[in-house]
Amino acid sequence: MRKVLIIVLLFAVTGIQVNAQIKELSEKRPSKSPCTTLVGDDMLPGMADTTTGRSVADNYKTWENGSVLLVKFMNNVGSPAIRERITRYAKEWEKFANITLKFVPDNTPTTNIRIRLGSRRDKLGHNSAVGVDNDQRAQTRQTMNLDTSDFLDHDFFITELKTGGPFYKFLQAKGKDLTKYTYPQFYDDIIDYPSPLPRFKEKVAKGTTMHEFGHALGLLHEQSYPGAIKWNKDTVYKYYERHDWDKAKTDFNVLEVSEQFFTNGTAYDPKSIMHYSIPSWQTLDGYSVDENYEMSDGDKRIIAAMYPKDKKVSDLAVPKVIVSNFVKLEVKKDDVKKALIITPYFTVKTGAKLANAYYVARLTTEDGQYYIATSSLKYNWGGNSGTYLKMNLLPKTSKTYNKLLRKDLQLVFPYKEIPELAGKNFRVEFTVYQNNMSTGKLDRFVTYSLSSPLSLVR
Ligand SMILES: [Zn+2]
Incomplete structure (x- = not known):
């Protein structure tokens, strides 16, 4: 058994100050935060075997078929527009799975899934607990983190800021000192901005939300499929080093292929919403996978098999x-x-x-x-x-x-x-x-x- 890896995404946020009067507002940001599943970060110390069952789906961690899962947003964060999107994109899974994601008010004391809407400022990235592991978390803690900075069209808001548009007036009304306004503040403020015309990067918001809810329903990263990827490990380590991931963290999140697989009879699916994007320089044979923004047919089949609508118990159910x-x-x-x-x-x-x-x-x-x-x-x-x-x-x-x-x-x-x-x-x-x-x-x-x-x- 190995020690628990506590996985925290660390991204360098530049300390550039945004001054509403200044024209240079460009910033080099990572394209999108990678996702981690935070396996075991809340378990008993020392011994959680984080590798067990890490594969396409962890059948030991699926919910009972037909479950109604209570989901809430935390801490009253997030405009109605951003919440509406996340809710709608999460519920895409309901079309194929015999699972109900019931969104309840923020003050509901006991829930299965708790979404924290974060930003690039807090560096927590995108992550979710896997399946029934959600119920191991204390009710005061999130089970899913979404970095909303990836979901919003920054250029639109920055233009409004520069031209004194509605977002500028919104910040003025909040009493913000716009001469000392910084990117970290900006990232946080746009989460709550109740624009009637919200500008989202819909593709990323949808793809990421569906990916994280895939974890919440028991799916794991598709690139862990046995033998799927011939990694060029040295370049992969170097790449993730830049995101402050050490070797162990990279092994766990990216490279590791467990001995215990629940591939559930499916073939490797490079179109899966659960697949990381992989540039060709990360593989030995030049293989690459583009970022996926939609559920694949394979995703729909596996989730329908795990949570069938036409029978009580899934054929894939294992003793738990x-x-x-x-x-x-x-x-x-x-x-x-x-x-x-x-x-x-x-x-x-x-x-x-x-x-x-x-x-x-x-x-x-x-x-x-x-x-x-x-x-x-x-x-x-x-x-x-x-x-x-x-x-x-x-x-x-x-x-x-x-x-x-x-x-x-x-x-x-x-x-x-x-x-x-x-x-x-x-x-x-x-x-x-x-x-x-x-x-x-x-x-x-x-x-x-x-x-x-x-x-x-x-
Ligand atoms: Zn993931």
Whole structure:
């Protein structure tokens, strides 16, 4: 398992001042912010396996077919015109998917998808959580960020600024000091500008909104399709270095092809709205992909297969184990039972299929870096000191463990089965794995937690 990559897009914003009286208002901006999926940035620290399932679609992360997802804009940001567009473009998916995107007021306390309308100033780019990962985020946080600076026709507004047009008057009315007006301020002000004639880069606004909502519904980047792109890695690293992406970040967002694929029987689709644009110098064979602004036929087919309108459960549905609300991992020493009592507090949900999971408790060194080897035959997980429960989880269930006084999920680890640690402290690590019932392999890491250090004196 690898460490979580926290992916933040960083773009150099020039500090040029826009003075409404000055004619030179040209600025070299990146054509469009790349997109990241922010996988794992809100998960438990350290261990989220961000590579698992990264492919054309992550079938483990799709919503239940027929779901009504509540969507809201955050913080009262954005003119009616910009909100109307994003809403309309997002809902393009509804034409093909059996999913309802229900846009609700900003003050709705509980939602599935929360859109933050940002600008080039905040450097957050475009990104979205993938599928049911949206529900892992705190309600106070966005699940999707859109950089609206890519959606608006800057030249139009700058002309209005220069000629003292309606946008100039709008800023005056807001009491802005237009002699010290800067680009960052400009980027923010146009998000809310209630122009009756809003000037949008419709193609980019539509394509980007559909791409991010594709992630929100469980789709991943099409360029990750196995063997699709013969990358010229050195030039790709150099290119993304300019956007302050290090090698690991570039590997994760651009180059990485997971071993676990859900290509769902579809062929590689260079016209997919989920494909990055790729210039020919980034590939070894001169292959290139243009920016896509519309859903491809392949996109429509895959989303319709994932969320069919004519049946209850998709043929592509896989067993799902979804953990949320991991409140705490409690480990107590019970000197009467002479055992560690391990009590995790969390909620587990399943999809439309029966699923198997293992709840595993393992001992680690005090720094949490290494498992502790054991000679015990029974309290043994792959040669390391541990204990586990195998769970059969029924379809469409939600279960919160240890909610009540009477504990309903505990693992008991007898002192005598714990290896001699020569007085050294240790910790208990708790993980949930999903068992792949078709291969019998434990191939999906779901969640992770680590206790505080413990000691055992014998
Ligand atoms: Zn993306």
